[in-house]
Amino acid sequence: MEKSYQPRDIEQHLYEEWEAAGWFAPRGDGEPYCIMIPPPNVTGSLHMGHAFQDTLMDALVRYQRMRGRRTLWQVGTDHAGIATQMVVERQLEREQTSRAELGREAFVERVWRWKEESGGQITNQLRRMGASVDWSRERFTMDEGFSRAVREVFVRLFDEGLIYRGKRLVNWDPVLRTALSDLEVENVEEQGHLWHFRYPLADGRRTADGRDHLVVATTRPETMLGDTAVAVHPEDARYAELVGAFVELPLVGRRIPVIADDYVDPEFGTGCVKITPAHDFNDHAMGQRHGLELINVLEADARLNEAVPEPYRGLDRYEARRRVVADLDAAGLLERVDDHRLMVPRGDRSGAVVEPWLTDQWFVAMEGLAREAIRAVEDGAVRFVPKQYENLYFAWMREIQDWCISRQLWWGHRIPAWYDETGGIYVGHDEAEVRAKYGLAPELPLAQDPDVLETWFSSALWTFGTLGWPEDTEALRSFHPTDVLVTGHDIIFFWVARMIMMTLKFTGEVPFRTVYIHGLVRDAEGQKMSKSKGNGLDPLDLVEGIDLEALVAKRTTGLMQPQLAARIEKATRRDFPEGIPAFGTDALRFTFCALASTGRDVRFDLNRIAGYRNFCNKLWNAANFVRMNTGSAGDADLAGETTPTLADRWIRSRFQGLVRDVHFAYETFRFDVMAQRLYDFVWHEYCDWYLELTKPVLREGTEGERRAARRTLLEVLEAILRIAHPVIPFLTEAVWREIAPLLGRSGPTIMLEPFPETDESALDPDAEAELDWVRGIIEGVRNIRGEMDLPTGRPIPALLAGCDATDRERLERNRTFLMQLARLEHIEVLAEETEAPPAAIQLVGAMRVLVPMAGLIDRDAELARLDKELERRRQDVARLEKKLANESFVAKAPAEVVEKERAKHDEAVDALAKLVAQRETIASL
């Protein structure tokens, strides 16, 4: 083994070996356990969020695999319709061509080629993270089998009337020129204006106060060309007489009615609202209530169409806005313009302002599906961790709208619907089936719907589609429902809810029993990591390291907004002046686990990963020590008689506590607690104490004691490796292969060894109590040594005063430990009748630990130290006295609590008295 920990030397080749050996596939006849990976975009790359969730899934999967479950971690990628199509379209743009120029077939062909080229990147990154997914079962959402499942679902939903086609007002992205679902629209607050226009009253009417016009306020002037009414509140006295009257729509000249509708807020603006039923969701609803005409004034690219007066035709919507405002102003109809903050709907991929637009689209009727899915969570068939996400889920599901699933894209699952020339709709797996199903003549011309399904429609089938549905496969029977879904809260609606609905509908089962929701990974300032902000980190850069220049280049190339490059570069040079060192996969994984506390986002801080890299190094070096003391260098006979020391009994007992806590942490998805316990046990118990206690035994112990120490060193280390393996698989595997043979374990890999289970018989409260006693003395002496600046190398004498029989026995049993770890010259019990020499003092329970001052300790320094301690004890006593003097405390608190406080009080009083006496002694010197 190398002297220092070098992750790059071990990680890569171990993974290749695991994969080649087929150890990731389900094996054995244990109870099945299954996790489905949230399929990443096939043409994307691994970001911190992926690395985070993949780490958590891998820990769960490795844990269950080691516990003997027949474990499947299903892997695959998503075709990610819009995202992927956008990437390829941008490539075409650079080549001075376009998808229109290529044509549909060639374009789709081109996307497939790009998928083949780039699709390996994310799976390779997944390998580098150590993910123990079953590659032999890798799936893609557009592979033949999965596509069949998608068509099957569509056809069945259509045949049941749960999928329908209709002309509806939908969210339209005029840049991508496709419909979007409500979820794909982000409403962002932006600064805009509120324009006040005068609409002249028709037929010579006047308002009550004598004006000849109404004033409407709008944030969308250009849509006025499609107005078909002006609305007021029915109880608004100002306008009551005008309801039923008409205004003349400026610029257009159309007579439009004044209507009353209680949607109108009389407090806002003037209390008059222009109504454009074809271009606003609220106006559309009102139009339906009042039978208003729908006048569509926009083309697919948001330019104005033939329905508007000639001067505006063909103008972009913003150009039209300027013209409309200018023309109204020129006509004296612009009353005023206010600044106004408003929510602007933008497409989540393109960033374009989305238009409500009337088009023919396909929808899924959600109400019934949602009802079942709500019940599944209410009944606990699906459980969210943390639980509060269930409320979020319920809130959305109870207000659910029908789902627009058609997209005007070319990359995706083509909608399995055909039309005849009269608009008749036929749905089936393919054209032949459609003709047979509907009894259509072979010569009847049919054309397939040009649109594709939204990506989330297919993702919703992920848990059962990947296992072979609609066939009744062995995999489906074994692994469905899956056990846990690990995902971020940002896709609860997009994906989790839809999976629950679709899976219940088609399998009658829930897709998973537990949904573990993790936080989002943010940068050290708490900002969301994103390419456009240039604050993202590539997990592999943390694993392998990257120098500053390369990092700057990576963050500033290919930006959507190149003008940000300078700022990003500056921030990068500030945050990573030395670049990023190579921390290794294990350290990164450990960090993710340690940061994964429940219900909050995680700030990724380089200091944390550096600390956990140090932890890996610590474990590596501990293993080094164990090997040096147990390998062929010494006598390796571990089989003979052993005489365990206190240290051996203690560490085995403590290890049981670790095992118990780690199991509990996995059960409750507290990866942070698990990491904390591993860190604490390995570093502060095994290394700081057990290894140190072992040194004198190995040097001076009897043969039986030495053998016991070697065996315990090895056995506990080996068990540590197994318990830590799900988190830090590489380091543990590398070390385990060196260590295990010494214990006669011959398995080929740690990943198939059993996970440590609790063993009550190893619990040893006596040993734990006695070692606490030993520690108390050692720490007492160390405190004196540290406070008095006595060099570690200089042995000092110690005396124990106020000892009872147990203390004396313990001293004799543990003299070697005390001498060694406290670096003592000698240690003796001070006889009852003997007067103590001037000494620095530490209290250990009722006992006093004394370090004689002669020649070592300065009187004033010791007085200062004593005063500090005295002050602390005085506060203790005061607090406890006050508490016990409180009659209602004594009367009402549980007896054992009162008793405990009394004992604490007595001890504190006793300690204080001893310190006071000691202070007098020292002061009189």
Place this chain on the structure above:
RNA sequence: GGGUGUUUAGCUCAGUCGGGAGAGCGUCGGCCUUACAAGCCGAAGGUCGCAGGUUCGACCCCUGCAACACCCACCA
């Protein structure tokens, strides 16, 4: 407008059953101590966001408020 989460040491975060708060990093002091200087030993550092309430007792339970973050929503 509605909802959720967060607020604990200089920083990043734990804190289970209500019984006077912990870790890592950083800081300060001492150590090259035969596994590890990516280390060892010791120390300092807290008005648990604010105000009330319940309770013998509150970081913890209740109410209100504030700040920050996020989600949802039709105020033109």
